[in-house]
Amino acid sequence: MATKYIFITGGVISTLGKGITSASIAALLQAKGYRVTCVKCDAYVNIDAGTMNPTEHGEVFVTSDGVETDQDVGSYERFLNRRLSKLNYLTTGQIYQKVIERERNLEYGGKCVEVVPHVPEEIIRRLKQAAVADKAEVVLAEIGGTVGEYQNVLFLEADRLLKRESPGNVINVHVSYLPIPATVGEMKTKPVQYSIRTLQSTGIQPEFVVGRSSLPLDERRKEKIAVFGNVDIKNIISDPDVSSIYQVPLIFEEQAFAERIIKLLGLPKRGKPTGARLSDWQKLVKKIAEVSEPVKIGIVGKYFDTGDFVLEDSYISIIEAVKHASWSLSRKPEIQWIDSHEFEVSPANLKKLDGYDAIIVPGGFGSRGVEGKIKAIEYVREHKIPYLGLCYGMQLAVIEFARNVLHLPKANTEENDRQTPDPVIHILPEQKKLLAKHDYGATMRLGAYDCTLKKSSSVYKLYGSEKISERHRHRYEFNNDYRAKIEQAGLKVVGVNTERDLVEIVELEGHPFFVGVQFHPEFESRPLAPHPLFVGLIRAGIKS
Ligand code: GLN
DSSP, X not given: OOOEEEEEEEXXXXXXXXXHHXXXXXXXXXXXXXXXXXXXXXXXXXXXXXXXXXXXXXXXXXXXXXXXXXXXXXXXXXXXXXXXXXXXXXXXXXXXXXXXXXXXXXXXXXXXXXXXXXXXXXXXXXXXXXXXXXXXXXXXXXXXXXXXXXXXXXXXXXXXXXXXXSTTSEEEEEEEEOOOOXXXXXXXXXXXXXXXHHHHTTTOOOXXXXXXXXXXXXXXXXHHHHHHHTOOXXXXXXXEOOSOGGGXXXXXXXXXXXXXXXXXXXXXXXXXXSSOOHHHHHHHHHHHHHOOSEEEXXXXXXXXXXXXXXXXXXXXXXXXXXXXHXXXXXXXXXXXXEETHHHHHOGGGGGGGGGOSEEEEOOOOSSTTHHHHHXXXXXXXXXXXXXXXXXXXXXXXHHHHHHHTSOOTTOEETTTOXXXXXXXXXXXXXXXXXXXXXXXXXXXXXEEEEEEEOTTSHHHHHHTSSEEEEEEEESEEEOGGGHHHHHXXXXXXXXXXXXXXXXXXXXXXXXXXXXXXXXXXXXXOBTTBOOHHHHHHHHHHHHO
């Protein structure tokens, strides 16, 4: 069978949830027995998302094979319930880099290398490669941004050319927005009509239109979109705002969205799911709706005046991981942002931390807000409030311990103090050279590495296995020169990358839950498979 392609485009406004739409269609196709994969096509000239500011662009998600991607790839993994790879993330920068590399290798046989068709052809090649690597029968290619932007026009051209090359095997889903202006009070279809027109002007006729709005679409609205957009009315899918994104696959299923796609693409009937079953999603959604007893989690970080930006987006995987674990323990997660700066201004503010069941210090870079985070960690350590330190949160826990328990008042990370007499966190040797060369792109210790757990530790009990694999994104590490002293004083090293003898996990003795990890467990948490460390944290939070 020829590989099938579903392109997902957006219209009218960005941040409509194209990623969730793509992931939900993919989850449904998996539940119905098909092998699928999702590819995010970002119009940026950046090679990857590693150099983008998360407060502007959202979280940098890291694949297990070490590529820094857009947060949508994280959504795909959560809905598909498995790891994806570097082939699931595509940028204009990568495509141009490849085309130029081919040109230098004389691969174009003396021809002029042109934006069209060579660039779209390269995009198509990459999509096919993703299909092969993931043994996918169906590839969902989400094109970032909205139609009508110059930026993504080459991806749309790839979409058009592939459909031309393989008619019947390519369909388009256009996700668009229906506003309900306050002054009018009713849902308007005109913006959707225009965005379909814009898409049509690129030579693409969408087979499906997903109508995003705060409310469900009624028949009248669907009729209008169908008539003016030239789309079968049954293929206009209503996608109203919901309280949980995990409802989206079920909302689509009620409208037979996947069934209609299967029919249109001529996919053979299948029975056995290749991923989670529909009933798994139904159970999860029921659980989410039922949980009422709260668990309060505080995330202590440096926060910016983010303007229009939604802060949640920069910590999306952590938020989702907290939710997954809380639901699995029948609790309703209440997540609060705590600006570490307020602990720098007044230590009296630390008392606020008593109001939380558990505290997380997430990953981060640089010195802003760090002293406040260290104060918060000291407080939760002493007051036995469950704590999970993620990456920087682990490094800062080590610094706090060295300063306040080992009485090394100047202990620090070399990241913030190159001259510290006690660099308890120091730079990874290979990183030193890279930084000297100002080589910042994709040069951190990235992706999944093995870690061996100490059998006597509580993290071993949580994972239920001695060997684990977790994802990384850092330049600095625990300094082994201090290991014996730190362990003697009670902060135990319970997870190590044995290949390089790198400390991966520390755990405090005699505390209900005080764990710091050099990696990012949040990238491995799934709604249907919560991460053991987050489960451990929340469970301790409920008990204490
Ligand atoms: N800034 C720290 C480092 O580079 C931590 C990185 C992180 O939290 N992801 O090692």
